[in-house]
Amino acid sequence: MNKYFSLHILSDTCASLLVLLWSYSLGKKLMAFAEFRMQMTDQVFPASMVPFLVYGLLLAQLLCAALLLFPKYRLLGFWSSLLLMSLFTGYIGLVLLKAFTQVPCHCISILAGMDFKQHFFFNLFFTAVAGLGLIFTLKKERRDKGMDTIVSHAPLPA
Amino acid sequence: MTRLQERLLDLLRGQAVKRSVLFNHFLKLNMKKLQFLPLMALVLGLGLTLSMSSFSSNVNLGINWYPVSTDGNTITSSTPISEPPSNGDGCAKNNDQNVCAVKLDLTSTSTVPATVSAATTAGYFLEDANRDL
Numbered sequence: 001m002n003k004y005f006s007l008h009i010l011s012d013t014c015a016s017l018l019v020l021l022w023s024y025s026l027g028k029k030l031m032a033f034a035e036f037r038m039q040m041t042d043q044v045f046p047a048s049m050v051p052f053l054v055y056g057l058l059l060a061q062l063l064c065a066a067l068l069l070f071p072k073y074r075l076l077g078f079w080s081s082l083l084l085m086s087l088f089t090g091y092i093g094l095v096l097l098k099a100f101t102q103v104p105c106h107c108i109s110i111l112a113g114m115d116f117k118q119h120f121f122f123n124l125f126f127t128a129v130a131g132l133g134l135i136f137t138l139k140k141e142r143r144d145k146g147m148d149t150i151v152s153h154a155p156l157p158a
Numbered sequence: 159m160t161r162l163q164e165r166l167l168d169l170l171r172g173q174a175v176k177r178s179v180l181f182n183h184f185l186k187l188n189m190k191k192l193q194f195l196p197l198m199a200l201v202l203g204l205g206l207t208l209s210m211s212s213f214s215s216n217v218n219l220g221i222n223w224y225p226v227s228t229d230g231n232t233i234t235s236s237t238p239i240s241e242p243p244s245n246g247d248g249c250a251k252n253n254d255q256n257v258c259a260v261k262l263d264l265t266s267t268s269t270v271p272a273t274v275s276a277a278t279t280a281g282y283f284l285e286d287a288n289r290d291l
Contacts (some may be wrong), residue, residue, distance in 0.1 A: 016199035023203025031211045035235060041194050042227045042234045115240065 007140040014133030018081050021126055022065035025110055029058060039108045044100040060084055065127045075137050083132040089123040092116055221263045221284065226274060228255030233277070234268040248290045255289035261276075 029036040040050050064084060067077030095104060095116055109119050222238030239259060249258035261284040262277050264270065271277040276287070 012193060012195045016195045019196045020199040020203045023200045024206050027204050027207030028210075031207055032236070038227065038232065038234050042225070065200065069193075069200065071193060109237075 005025055007136050007143065011074070011133060011136040011140055014129050014136060015077065017129050018077075018126065019065050019068050020131065021110075022061045022068075022081075025059045026058065026065065026108070027062075038150075043104040043108065071114055075134070075141065078134040078137055082127065082134060085123060085127040085130050089127050092123060093118045096120060143157065159239065220265055223257055223259050223261050223287075224258045224270060227288075228256070230258075231273045231275060233260065233270060233272060233274065249287050250289045250290065251285070253288035253290035257286045258289045261285045269270045 025029040037050070037054050040054050041047065045053060060080070061084070064077055067080060069077075094100065109115075110122070114122065135142045223240070225234045225239055226232065226237070227234045257274055260277060262270070262272050262282045263284050264282055271280060271282060274283070277283045
C-alpha cells in the first residue's frame with residue numbers, strides 16, 4: 001500500500017477513535033448533567049473549583065471532538081486531546097499512588113463498573129492513540145509539503 | 159436620527175454582513191472537508207450515549223452497591239460499583255466514619271434514589287459501608 005495513503009488512514013483512524021471517545025463522554029455527561037456535577041463534587045478538588053471544572057471539561061471535550069473532525073485543525077485536535085488525556089491519566093495515576101488525603105469517588109468513570117486501575121489503562125491507551133495520531137499527522141503534513149520526498153525526486157545517476 | 163448616527167448604523171450593518179459572509183464561507187469551505195470516518199465516529203458516539211441511556215432507563219436495576227458522597231447521604235451515581243465497595247481503600251463495611259457506599263435492592267424499580275434516606279424510606283436499603291479517615 002502507498003505509504004502516504006497508509007499515513008492518511010492511520011491518522012483518520014486515530015482521529016475517529018478519539019472523536020468516538022469525546023462524543024460518547026460528552027453525550028453521557030450532558031444526558032445526566034446533574035449526576036456529573038455531583039460526581040465532580042466528590043472528587044479531590046475544592047468546591048469553588050467544581051463549576052469551572054464541570055463547564056471547562058465539557059467545553060474542552062467538545063473542542064477536541066470538533067477540531068479532530070476537520071483535517072485543517074486535526075493537528076491542534078491531537079495536541080489538545082493528548083494534553084487532556086495526559087491530565088486525566090495523571091489524575092488517576094495520582095489517585096492510584098494515594099497522593100490525595102481524600103479517596104475520590106470512582107463513579108466518574110466513562111464505562112460502568114470500571115475501577116481506577118482499569119480506567120488508568122483505558123486512559124493510557126487513548127493517550128497513546130492521541131500521541132500516535134499526532135505523529136502520523138505530522139508525518140503526513142511533512143509529506144504534503146514535500147519535505148520527505150526530496151530523495152525520491154532526485155535525478156537517478158547516469 | 160442624525161447623519162452621523164445613520165452612518166454609524168450603516169457601518170455596523172456593513173460589518174455584520176461582512177462577518178456573516180465570512181462565516182458562511184468558512185462553513186462551506188470546512189464542511190466540504192469533513193471526512194467520512196471521524197464523522198461516522200461522532201454519530202456512533204452520540205448514538206451509543208442515547209441507546210445506553212434509554213436501555214438503562216428501561217431495565218430494573220437489581221441488587222448493587224452505589225457510591226455515596228462525603229456528606230454520607232447523597233448517592234453520587236446511578237452506575238453501580240463493584241462489591242466490596244471499591245471507591246477507594248478507605249471505604250469498607252467495618253469502618254466507623256460516615257457512609258461511603260450503600261447496597262440497594264432495586265429489583266422493583268428502574269430509578270436510583272437520590273439519597274440514602276430516600277432509599278431507606280422506600281425500603282431499598284440493604285447494607286452500607288463507611289469511610290475510614
